[in-house]
Amino acid sequence: xxxxxxxxxxxxxxxxxxxxxxxxxxxxxxxxxxxxxxxxxxxxxxxxxxxxxxxxxxxxxxxxxxxxxxxxxxxxxxxxxxxxxxxxxxxxxxxxxxxxxxxxxxxxxxxxxxxxxxxxxxxxxxxxxxxxxxxxxxxxxxxxxxxxxxxxxxxxxxxxxxxxxxxxxxxxxxxxxxxxxxxxxxxxxxxxxxxxxxxxxxxxxxxxxxxxxxxxxxxxxxxxxxxxxxxxxxxxxxxxxxxxxxxxxxxxxxxxxxxxxxxxxxxxxxxxxxxxxxxxxxxxxxxxxxxxxxxxxxxxxxxxxxxxxxxxxxxxxxxxxxxxxxxxxxxxxxxxxxxxxxxxxx
Amino acid sequence: xxxxxxxxxxxxxxxxxxxxxxxxxxxxxxxxxxxxxxxxxxxxxxxxxxxxxxxxxxxxxxxxxxxxxxxxxxxxxxxxxxxxxxxxxxxxxxxxxxxxxxxxxxxxxxxxxxxxxxxxxxxxxxxxxxxxxxxxxxxxxxxxxxxxxxxxxxxxxxxxxxxxxxxxxxxxxxxxxxxxxxxxxxxxxxxxxxxxxxxxxxxxxxxxxxxxxxxxxxxxxxxxxxxxxxxxxxxxxxxxxxxxxxxxxxxxxxxxxxxxxxxxxxxxxxxxxxxxxxxxxxxxxxxxxxxxxxxxxxxxxxxxxxxxxxxxxxxxxxxxxxxxxxxxxxxxxxxxxxxxxxxxxx
Numbered sequence: 001x002x003x004x005x006x007x008x009x010x011x012x013x014x015x016x017x018x019x020x021x022x023x024x025x026x027x028x029x030x031x032x033x034x035x036x037x038x039x040x041x042x043x044x045x046x047x048x049x050x051x052x053x054x055x056x057x058x059x060x061x062x063x064x065x066x067x068x069x070x071x072x073x074x075x076x077x078x079x080x081x082x083x084x085x086x087x088x089x090x091x092x093x094x095x096x097x098x099x100x101x102x103x104x105x106x107x108x109x110x111x112x113x114x115x116x117x118x119x120x121x122x123x124x125x126x127x128x129x130x131x132x133x134x135x136x137x138x139x140x141x142x143x144x145x146x147x148x149x150x151x152x153x154x155x156x157x158x159x160x161x162x163x164x165x166x167x168x169x170x171x172x173x174x175x176x177x178x179x180x181x182x183x184x185x186x187x188x189x190x191x192x193x194x195x196x197x198x199x200x201x202x203x204x205x206x207x208x209x210x211x212x213x214x215x216x217x218x219x220x221x222x223x224x225x226x227x228x229x230x231x232x233x234x235x236x237x238x239x240x241x242x243x244x245x246x247x248x249x250x251x252x253x254x255x256x257x258x259x260x261x262x263x264x265x266x267x268x269x270x271x272x273x274x275x276x277x278x279x280x281x282x283x284x285x286x287x288x289x290x291x292x293x294x295x296x297x298x299x300x301x302x303x304x305x306x307x308x309x310x311x312x313x314x315x316x317x318x319x320x321x322x323x324x325x326x327x328x329x330x331x332x333x334x335x336x337x338x339x340x341x342x343x344x345x346x
Numbered sequence: 347x348x349x350x351x352x353x354x355x356x357x358x359x360x361x362x363x364x365x366x367x368x369x370x371x372x373x374x375x376x377x378x379x380x381x382x383x384x385x386x387x388x389x390x391x392x393x394x395x396x397x398x399x400x401x402x403x404x405x406x407x408x409x410x411x412x413x414x415x416x417x418x419x420x421x422x423x424x425x426x427x428x429x430x431x432x433x434x435x436x437x438x439x440x441x442x443x444x445x446x447x448x449x450x451x452x453x454x455x456x457x458x459x460x461x462x463x464x465x466x467x468x469x470x471x472x473x474x475x476x477x478x479x480x481x482x483x484x485x486x487x488x489x490x491x492x493x494x495x496x497x498x499x500x501x502x503x504x505x506x507x508x509x510x511x512x513x514x515x516x517x518x519x520x521x522x523x524x525x526x527x528x529x530x531x532x533x534x535x536x537x538x539x540x541x542x543x544x545x546x547x548x549x550x551x552x553x554x555x556x557x558x559x560x561x562x563x564x565x566x567x568x569x570x571x572x573x574x575x576x577x578x579x580x581x582x583x584x585x586x587x588x589x590x591x592x593x594x595x596x597x598x599x600x601x602x603x604x605x606x607x608x609x610x611x612x613x614x615x616x617x618x619x620x621x622x623x624x625x626x627x628x629x630x631x632x633x634x635x636x637x638x639x640x641x642x643x644x645x646x647x648x649x650x651x652x653x654x655x656x657x658x659x660x661x662x663x664x665x666x667x668x669x670x671x672x673x674x675x676x677x678x679x680x681x682x683x684x685x686x687x688x689x690x691x692x
Binding site for chain 2: 033035037079128129133146155242
């Protein structure tokens with residue numbers, strides 16, 4: 001943790017320590033020394049992940065608040081921890097701030113991060129701040145833990161396992177499009193303001209399925225798991241490549257929110273395409289052996305989380321295919337979620 | 347670990363995994379899943395630190411190679427781990443690369459990081475890459491471990507303890523000035539090319555005193571420790587504030603390299619001021635109870651590392667003072683190391 005002179009860093013670090021730092025039996029040394037010291041929980045493995053958010057690649061300061069950006073960075077990491085079935089515990093935050101960002105902006109960024117982390121009692125234990133000549137950069141590392149051997153990886157899917165997702169798909173992409181200047185006028189019925197708000201909120205304030213991830217690993221219900229940051233099409237591909245299997249998805253089964261259906265009608269786009277390509281939903285995609293399906297349904301009901309069976313794992317030679325609403329089976333398109341900057345005309 | 351489409355990230359991650367990844371009993375899951383999984387070593391606490399390097403703030407692509415930048419990022423983190431007396435173990439690397447950076451550049455950046463980490467067998471376990479519209483950003487998180495209770499913190503210095511530093515001071519600042527356009531023509535004898543090379547190398551390729559830090563903690567020789575990233579004047583202030591003490595430094599005792607003395611003569615600058623203000627030397631500053639001084643000298647001789655007693659810890663009311671070569675005692679100037687960008691005329 002080096003010190004940079006701009007941003008009145010010493011005062012800022014002290015403010016952050018007071019607002020978000022925590023010491024106790026587990027955090028022996030938090031913010032303020034050369035490094036943080038923590039006592040690892042017994043009988044558990046450590047889980048570590050890191051995510052980077054770049055201005056004009058992952059967010060646009062004209063449409064996202066500093067809290068939104070912090071929230072999104074936290075969720076990207078918490079969702080990675082959730083996808084292992086682990087418990088998030090500590091965060092390290094690095095920020096490079098352009099001259100236009102003041103200390104109150106930085107505090108709002110931290111507030112967004114820590115508000116998203118609060119339900120899981122994640123403690124801020126360190127970080128770094130720097131001036132940036134151009135553009136805001138945010139790098140977040142989150143660590144967690146899981147009982148030894150219990151983690152859910154990408155490589156455990158077996159032929160015959162059922163493919164499940166949490167929540168609904170494509171909402172965040174629709175929300176992003178509504179926020180961006182790319183959104184054209186309605187071609188059909190205009191979107192209700194509640195639908196518009198729902199979709200934009202799904203983009204701005206996604207949630208991470210941390211508790212459900214832990215339950216799936218604790219009860220050993222899932223054979224493989226990944227979170228949907230790139231979109232179903234891209235992330236299913238990762239899961240299948242790691243597991244050396246193929247998959248068949250049923251387009252009619254894809255869980256779509258009523259707001260997404262309304263958006264698709266209003267904009268003349270295909271809701272299935274939105275569900276396959278839309279990234280940053282941060283839903284969990286996981287595979288379940290058929291014998292465990294009933295138990296999964298019970299657990300999901302109790303947790304109040306929607307889970308939907310969207311297909312089945314096939315042999316590798318089958319490839320990745322989607323059964324369309326017409327009954328026709330076609331290859332899953334190769335797409336990777338493109339952040340708004342890459343998609344915008346430059 | 348999200349995926350971004352630029353940089354051909356999937357191929358790059360696979361290359362990185364093959365070149366630098368490592369799995370074994372400790373690394374259960376490295377690069378390629380949602381998060382890494384490691385088994386924490388028994389009876390040890392975890393140490394975590396993170397550092398951010400920003401183009402045109404911490405480095406200049408006109409004078410630093412990609413390997414240099416990677417090296418510097420690794421040393422900044424390894425030195426933080428060293429300053430706790432801990433053993434570095436794992437690294438997570440996030441890079442935001444501008445359009446001018448290609449995959450080979452990024453691999454060279456990783457090579458610089460991993461070459462600096464290799465002596466300590468630090469494994470690369472994760473990271474994130476992203477496009478950057480403007481400027482190169484590098485965020486590195488390093489974790490390590492230390493026997494429970496053995497860490498050397500900033501707050502352990504006691505009145506009467508002796509103040510020590512490793513190596514020599516001010517060299518990196520002289521090297522930076524020689525590299526930058528701020529260097530004016532010699533006023534005295536010109537610098538020999540070997541002296542010039544030595545100083546530039548100290549700026550470009552600093553080392554972290556990882557093994558000595560571990561020895562100081564294992565033998566409980568130091569009461570407090572910090573690494574010199576901001577410069578002696580700034581970092582001594584941190585150590586004394588955390589320990590609630592004052593300090594008296596002897597200017598005649600400050601360890602200066604012959605190259606720094608030659609540089610000072612040639613440029614007409616005060617070598618003591620360079621030693622007090624120069625940042626990024628990554629030497630260790632630590633305090634030693636008088637009873638342990640002889641043992642420290644023996645240990646340092648055996649390790650082949652130069653350690654120098656430069657002063658003594660005084661009560662808080664004494665403040666921070668430096669005894670000049672003339673015998674006059676003055677207040678230590680309040681300075682914080684300023685990176686070249688901040689110091690350059692804009």
